[in-house]
Amino acid sequence: MKRHRLSTRLWHWLNLLCVVVLFMSGLTISNAHRYLYWGQWGFMPEQAWLAVPRFPDWMTIPGYYSLAVAREWHILMAWPFALGLLLMWIAMLANRHFKRDIATATDEWKPRNVKRDVVEHLKLNFDHGEGKYNFLQKLAYGLVFGVFLPMMIFSGIAISPGMEPTFGWLVDLLGGRQSARSLHFIFAFAIAGFFVVHVLLVMLAGPIHQIRDMITGGKADET
Amino acid sequence: MRRRGFLAAFGAAFVAGCNKIADTGPGKSLLSAAESWHKGAHRLLTDRTALAPVYPRSAISPFFRGNGSTDPQNGDYQASAANDFADWRLEVRGLVDSPLSLTLDNIRRLPQRTQITRHDCVEGWSAIGEWTGPQLSLLLDAAGLREEAKYIVFRCADNLNGEDYYESVDLIDAYHPQTIVAHMLNGRPLPIRNGAPLRMRIERQLGYKHAKYLTAVEAVASLDDIGRGGGGYWEDRGYQWYAGI
Numbered sequence: 499m500k501r502h503r504l505s506t507r508l509w510h511w512l513n514l515l516c517v518v519v520l521f522m523s524g525l526t527i528s529n530a531h532r533y534l535y536w537g538q539w540g541f542m543p544e545q546a547w548l549a550v551p552r553f554p555d556w557m558t559i560p561g562y563y564s565l566a567v568a569r570e571w572h573i574l575m576a577w578p579f580a581l582g583l584l585l586m587w588i589a590m591l592a593n594r595h596f597k598r599d600i601a602t603a604t605d606e607w608k609p610r611n612v613k614r615d616v617v618e619h620l621k622l623n624f625d626h627g628e629g630k631y632n633f634l635q636k637l638a639y640g641l642v643f644g645v646f647l648p649m650m651i652f653s654g655i656a657i658s659p660g661m662e663p664t665f666g667w668l669v670d671l672l673g674g675r676q677s678a679r680s681l682h683f684i685f686a687f688a689i690a691g692f693f694v695v696h697v698l699l700v701m702l703a704g705p706i707h708q709i710r711d712m713i714t715g716g717k718a719d720e721t
Numbered sequence: 722m723r724r725r726g727f728l729a730a731f732g733a734a735f736v737a738g739c740n741k742i743a744d745t746g747p748g749k750s751l752l753s754a755a756e757s758w759h760k761g762a763h764r765l766l767t768d769r770t771a772l773a774p775v776y777p778r779s780a781i782s783p784f785f786r787g788n789g790s791t792d793p794q795n796g797d798y799q800a801s802a803a804n805d806f807a808d809w810r811l812e813v814r815g816l817v818d819s820p821l822s823l824t825l826d827n828i829r830r831l832p833q834r835t836q837i838t839r840h841d842c843v844e845g846w847s848a849i850g851e852w853t854g855p856q857l858s859l860l861l862d863a864a865g866l867r868e869e870a871k872y873i874v875f876r877c878a879d880n881l882n883g884e885d886y887y888e889s890v891d892l893i894d895a896y897h898p899q900t901i902v903a904h905m906l907n908g909r910p911l912p913i914r915n916g917a918p919l920r921m922r923i924e925r926q927l928g929y930k931h932a933k934y935l936t937a938v939e940a941v942a943s944l945d946d947i948g949r950g951g952g953g954y955w956e957d958r959g960y961q962w963y964a965g966i
Contacts, residue, residue: 541782565843566955569966660925660964
């Protein structure tokens with residue numbers, strides 16, 4: 499039994515590629531109209547709840563301002579991103595990775611436990627006892643799998659005018675098309691935030707060991 | 722500062738890699754194939770006559786933003802506008818049995834459809850307005866669409882950056898009940914900014930499909946020989962022909 503299953507490893511690296519391309523091309527799309535609104539409509543700075551800064555070219559795909567090219571990348575990578583997440587969810591439920599490693603027990607939500615977990619994290623002590631992941635890890639992975647990543651897909655569908663005749667209820671549920679666009683942006687940055695913390699913690703926990711295990715699978719007792 | 726430099730260098734290398742892939746033959750065809758996967762998925766999930774959402778009057782935006790051409794200076798447009806578009810003609814031509822040339826009066830006398838819909842620009846903004854005009858299907862049926870016709874091309878009076886604006890849709894969107902030739906916005910004649918005197922409404926696609934300053938509706942079998950072959954002004958500049966995404 500390996501530390502990371504093959505399905506987890508394949509998905510992890512595919513998803514990394516998708517998220518990076520989607521995020522960087524998304525920044526170009528954001529540059530095309532740098533204002534975010536709530537509700538169905540909005541087109542002027544005065545109506546915006548947020549004026550987004552212009553993202554510099556080096557952060558964007560294709561590296562210069564081209565909404566057309568950015569949309570091509572965005573539209574392409576949406577497919578492996580969405581299908582990959584769907585397959586990963588099916589795999590996680592089938593092989594019990596979700597139930598065993600990510601789903602939390604009621605006990606773990608007790609303030610004392612949460613506090614201990616936070617303190618151990620702050621002390622940079624990652625040597626947690628039994629179980630693969632501690633509470634904060636489960637919470638982070640649960641949020642990413644259950645909320646952040648799926649919300650990108652749902653809000654993305656809600657922004658597409660061609661999908662709306664069928665998914666109008668989804669647009670309404672998200673509060674209108676411009677709200678869906680705002681949520682698309684917010685969750686993109688939530689994922690970016692997770693990415694930064696995740697990479698930081700991998701660095702602190704021993705990057706070579708961690709990255710090697712996510713490629714080869716590692717050994718289960720090595721945690 | 723050094724970390725930022727590293728990140729920028731890494732970003733630049735990654736972007737360069739992406740651009741390399743986009744330049745290869747397979748990369749190019751993969752990028753454009755994705756558009757047809759989306760179109761296929763949309764068509765699979767959505768009935769060909771399914772309607773875009775409509776809104777109550779209270780949802781109408783206080784102002785309807787114009788984009789692209791907002792005051793064409795080329796040709797006779799300004800003279801025609803000064804004359805209240807009295808001389809304006811809308812031609813229905815191409816692969817039809819009996820071509821038509823309609824005045825604005827002709828168009829106003831046809832059965833009208835009014836719909837309050839949301840306009841989504843490819844840039845990201847949206848505005849809601851009430852549009853009135855005859856359904857495009859009415860004009861196509863009156864002219865008698867021939868069997869070879871596969872696309873409807875919209876010809877426009879405006880010239881943007883030296884090239885004439887045009888657009889096109891397939892017959893599914895051409896015959897969609899909400900596809901109308903609008904001559905009114907919010908109960909008044911179209912403002913010049915929004916495409917006076919006639920513009921298309923293609924409600925299930927992004928704003929650039931909604932051709933303004935409409936002069937002709939042309940039935941064709943192929944888009945290859947029109948403009949640069951992309952099927953529209955923005956499509957010729959790399960944007961998706963299917964703009965429902």
